[in-house]
Amino acid sequence: xxxxxxxxxxxxxxxxxxxxxxxxxxxxxxxxxxxxxxxxxxxxxxxxxxxxxxxxxxxxxxxxxxxxxxxxxxxxxxxxxxxxxxxxxxxxxxxxxxxxxxxxxxxxxxxxxxxxxxxxxxxxxxxxxxxxxxxxxxxxxxxxxxxxxxxxxxxxxxxxxxxxxxxxxxxxxxxxxxxxxxxxxxx
Numbered sequence: 726x727x728x729x730x731x732x733x734x735x736x737x738x739x740x741x742x743x744x745x746x747x748x749x750x751x752x753x754x755x756x757x758x759x760x761x762x763x764x765x766x767x768x769x770x771x772x773x774x775x776x777x778x779x780x781x782x783x784x785x786x787x788x789x790x791x792x793x794x795x796x797x798x799x800x801x802x803x804x805x806x807x808x809x810x811x812x813x814x815x816x817x818x819x820x821x822x823x824x825x826x827x828x829x830x831x832x833x834x835x836x837x838x839x840x841x842x843x844x845x846x847x848x849x850x851x852x853x854x855x856x857x858x859x860x861x862x863x864x865x866x867x868x869x870x871x872x873x874x875x876x877x878x879x880x881x882x883x884x885x886x887x888x889x890x891x892x893x894x895x896x897x898x899x900x901x902x903x904x905x906x907x908x909x910x911x912x
Contacts, residue, residue: 754769
């Protein structure tokens with residue numbers, strides 16, 4: 726069922742002026758215009774607005790970065806597929822991959838033990854299995870209207886909580902080994 730602008734604003738929580746800006750920037754599909762002053766939006770527009778809001782508010786992405794992701798057309802907003810996989814795939818880009826490889830090359834040139842990277846990879850594979858199993862179990866037990874919320878929470882765990890936990894463990898190990906008495910910032 727197509728949505729009028731007022732319905733789109735109400736359901737998305739995004740203002741009319743922002744939606745019009747996104748349209749002008751090419752982030753949203755053009756609405757159908759069956760009559761003058763009647764614009765009807767495809768329901769997938771809600772998913773795109775959620776995507777834009779999430780990437781801006783939670784990950785700090787700019788409009789230009791989001792536009793580049795949408796231009797790659799990696800996310801199928803028409804399906805109810807796994808949004809986590811779609812979002813992660815959208816974030817994967819050549820620049821980020823090259824930056825990671827450059828850091829690794831620099832570390833190897835400086836003599837940092839490659840066993841560290843092997844340990845990261847082994848740990849990441851084990852954690853990825855657990856993440857998938859936990860997510861799959863939860864997603865199959867949820868009602869369809871909770872699916873979106875659950876997938877966003879799982880995405881937050883992957884991108885926010887996991888790095889925080891890893892960084893806290895590194896900080897604690899550093900404190901323990903150096904006898905540092907820096908201010909504790911843990912929960």
